[in-house]
Each structure stands twice: as structure tokens, then as C-alpha cells.
Amino acid sequence: MNLNIFQIxxxxxxxxxxxxxxxxxxxxxxxxxxxxxxxxxxxxxxxICRMKICAGEYEKVKRMSRAHVSEDDxxxxxxxxxCVRPRGDMVITKLS
Amino acid sequence: MGFFGTLRPGLVQxxxxxxxxxxxxxxxxxxxxxxxRTADGRVMLxxxxxxxxxxxxxxxxxxxxxxxxxxxxACPDTLEELKAKTVAFGYQVTELxxxxxxxxxxxxxxxxxxxxxxxxxxxxxxxxxxxxxxKNPDIWTTPPRGMKAQRMDxxxxxxxxxxxxxxxxxxxxxxYVPEVCNAPDGSRVAxxxxxxxxxxxxxxxxxxxxxxxxxxxxxxxDWRDVGDAADLIAxxxxxxxxxxxxxxxxxxxxxxxxxxxxNRIEVYAGGYTAYPDNPQRVxxxxxxxxxxxxFSGELIPSFLEIVT
Ligand code: FES
Ligand SMILES: [Fe+2]
Numbered sequence: 001m002n003l004n005i006f007q008i009x010x011x012x013x014x015x016x017x018x019x020x021x022x023x024x025x026x027x028x029x030x031x032x033x034x035x036x037x038x039x040x041x042x043x044x045x046x047x048i049c050r051m052k053i054c055a056g057e058y059e060k061v062k063r064m065s066r067a068h069v070s071e072d073d074x075x076x077x078x079x080x081x082x083c084v085r086p087r088g089d090m091v092i093t094k095l096s
Numbered sequence: 097m098g099f100f101g102t103l104r105p106g107l108v109q110x111x112x113x114x115x116x117x118x119x120x121x122x123x124x125x126x127x128x129x130x131x132x133r134t135a136d137g138r139v140m141l142x143x144x145x146x147x148x149x150x151x152x153x154x155x156x157x158x159x160x161x162x163x164x165x166x167x168x169x170a171c172p173d174t175l176e177e178l179k180a181k182t183v184a185f186g187y188q189v190t191e192l193x194x195x196x197x198x199x200x201x202x203x204x205x206x207x208x209x210x211x212x213x214x215x216x217x218x219x220x221x222x223x224x225x226x227x228x229x230x231k232n233p234d235i236w237t238t239p240p241r242g243m244k245a246q247r248m249d250x251x252x253x254x255x256x257x258x259x260x261x262x263x264x265x266x267x268x269x270x271x272y273v274p275e276v277c278n279a280p281d282g283s284r285v286a287x288x289x290x291x292x293x294x295x296x297x298x299x300x301x302x303x304x305x306x307x308x309x310x311x312x313x314x315x316x317x318d319w320r321d322v323g324d325a326a327d328l329i330a331x332x333x334x335x336x337x338x339x340x341x342x343x344x345x346x347x348x349x350x351x352x353x354x355x356x357x358x359n360r361i362e363v364y365a366g367g368y369t370a371y372p373d374n375p376q377r378v379x380x381x382x383x384x385x386x387x388x389x390x391f392s393g394e395l396i397p398s399f400l401e402i403v404t
Pocket of ligand 2: 250251252311313362364
């Protein structure tokens with residue numbers, strides 16, 4: 001097992017996909033073809049990749065549009081997956 | 097007399113999440129020139145083939161999208177006429193002083209239309225220090241960079257009540273509507289609208305949320321430049337949306353992608369020559385895939401649904 005690759009689990013389905021520490025969770029989801037992937041801007045602007053991170057450490061590497069993630073959202077683990085990289089295994093879930 | 101009211105969309109102000117990265121895209125990849133900065137740190141840009149002071153302003157903000165678009169009226173008298181007609185149409189108009197928030201621009205009038213977008217009109221704007229040559233002119237002064245965008249061309253806006261916006265642009269701005277798309281019940285889904293010979297100066301798609309930007313379009317010389325733009329998207333790791341492709345609507349050759357702050361950009365070439373007396377082209381909604389992406393004929397969900 002490669003310790004530098006983290007596992008991202010989608011809570012609803014139990015599906016997992018691998019994510020390298022230097023790539024965003026959305027990029028890893030696209031690469032793996034697994035998870036509830038919808039393709040968007042990859043720039044933190046369009047909000048299409050908005051999900052909640054239920055567990056796991058992560059790092060925000062890009063500014064996320066406040067039109068889609070409020071300060072409260074951010075404190076509660078809501079994130080645009082194109083703006084975050086994993087620091088460990090993560091569990092993510094869809095938002096309505 | 098040529099154009100009836102407005103000459104063209106001459107200015108857009110974009111909100112960006114990362115000013116440095118997005119500016120690097122606009123200058124080094126798209127190929128616009130930086131004209132200068134405003135006192136509050138916004139960046140003014142223009143295409144190498146544009147004469148006016150600037151055509152795009154980038155504002156660092158906490159969300160992406162569009163602040164406003166501004167249309168150039170043919171002369172000061174036309175500007176006052178358009179303003180009076182806008183008031184009579186029922187929109188509340190605010191006057192913005194010359195050389196204020198947009199350096200180089202004369203007095204502007206600002207108002208909000210039915211789709212929730214802020215529109216402005218102006219007639220006076222200084223010429224850029226570095227514009228195209230006019231005396232025995234060469235085709236350019238310094239070699240165009242990157243995608244070689246010549247000028248800002250058009251934008252597609254998403255919002256409610258497109259029918260009213262369309263009526264406003266026809267009745268007040270003197271524009272015409274070369275192409276439309278209707279739902280099966282006959283209601284308007286989309287309209288391509290122009291005040292010139294371009295097939296569109298702007299377009300609208302009916303959408304419940306107000307004030308959204310689908311894309312901002314820049315003009316390239318030809319299909320080969322659109323292909324080269326695709327290479328630059330790949331080389332610069334920009335996120336491609338769709339293309340290179342051809343629109344049946346407007347007939348332009350095109351490619352869509354996202355700049356680093358997540359606003360969709362189109363680079364576009366060609367398109368038919370529009371005339372106000374030509375019959376309107378009408379698309380049924382179930383044929384829109386073919387209208388937008390003529391080669392594949394298929395709509396892609398990201399194209400229809402994602403806006404900023
Ligand atoms: S893909 Fe647009 S915000 Fe993430
Ligand atoms: Fe376009």
C-alpha cells in the first residue's frame with residue numbers, strides 16, 4: 001500500500017477512490033471515474049462540485065466562491081471539491 | 097444611417113477569485129494587454145485590435161461572475177435618447193460620473209434589466225494609448241500573444257424573463273434578434289441579439305436565478321486560431337468545457353473553457369453577417385443540441401447548467 005495515496009469514501013454509496021496529496025479531490029474523482037462526479041470549472045467559481053466533508057483532514061488550496069460556500073458552510077465542512085486537497089483519508093457526502 | 101442605437105458592448109467588469117492567476121490567463125494565454133490599474137486595485141485590459149481605452153476590468157471579489165456590462169452609444173445625443181427611453185421603459189437609471197470608477201470612460205448611465213443584470217450605456221471613451229495603427233496601418237504593432245484575442249465580442253447571460261430583456265433591447269437600444277430558440281409551448285428559451293452586423297452582441301437563456309453569466313466571448317481571426325487556442329488550453333492546464341466545435345446558431349467556430357476563477361470563456365471566430373431586414377432564424381428546443389454543437393448534435397449538461 002502506498003502511504004502517500006489517500007482514500008476518499010463517498011458516504012451514500014461506500015465507493016472509494018484514491019487521491020494523491022498534490023491533487024484536488026475533484027481531480028481524483030474525475031480520474032477514477034467513481035463518485036458523484038459532475039464536471040465544472042475547476043476554479044472554485046461555479047459551485048457544481050459542492051459537497052460536505054464528513055470526516056478527514058484536508059487543506060483548502062483555492063478560494064471558494066462565497067456564492068456557494070458561506071463562512072458557516074465552510075466551518076461545517078462544506079467545500080468545493082476542486083479547491084481542496086486531502087491530508088488523510090476522507091469521507092464525503094452529497095448535499096441536497 | 098448605420099447602427100441604430102448602440103455600436104457594441106464595449107466594457108465588462110468581471111469578478112475574479114484569484115487576481116494574479118486570472119490576470120496571467122487574460123494577458124499571457126488569452127492575449128489581452130494590461131492597460132493599467134484603478135486606485136482600488138482593479139485591472140483594466142483590452143484586445144490588441146481594440147481602439148477604446150479598455151474593454152475588460154477584473155475585480156477581486158469573494159465570488160465569481162459578472163458585475164456589469166456596458167454598451168457604447170453612437171454619440172452623446174444618442175446616449176441621452178437611450179437614457180430617456182430606458183426611463184420610459186420603466187427602469188430606474190443612475191448616472192455615473194465621467195472618469196470615475198472606470199478611468200477613460202465618460203458619463204455612464206446604469207440600470208438593472210429583467211434578467212437581473214446591470215447594464216450601462218456611455219458614448220464617450222478615450223482612445224487607448226496603444227491602439228491599432230491608423231496611418232498606413234500594419235495588421236498589428238507588436239505580435240499578438242497566446243490565443244491572439246482581437247477584441248471582446250459578446251456574452252451569454254442567464255436570468256429570468258428573457259422575453260422582457262429582448263423587448264427592451266429592441267425597443268430601447270434599437271437592436272434586432274437574428275436567432276431564437278423556443279420551448280414546445282412557444283415560450284422563449286434563448287435569444288441571440290445584436291445592434292450591429294455581428295450575429296450576436298449578446299445572448300440570453302431563460303433561467304430562474306437572476307444576474308448569471310454563462311460565458312464571455314472573445315473574437316479570434318479564424319478556425320485555425322480556435323485550434324491553436326485548444327492547444328493553449330491543454331498546455332496551460334485550463335479546464336476545457338467543449339470544443340473546438342462549430343455553432344449552427346451564429347455559424348461561429350468556437351471553443352469553451354474556464355479561466356482560473358471559474359468564469360466560462362469562449363474564443364470564437366467567423367459567424368454570419370447579420371442584417372436587420374433578414375428573416376429571423378428559429379430553433380425548436382429539441383434541436384438546440386444541433387444548433388449549439390453542430391458536429392456532435394448533442395447537448396452536454398455542463399454547458400447548459402453551469403454558470404457563475
Ligand atoms: S468545479 Fe466549479 S467550483 Fe468546483
Ligand atoms: Fe458565445
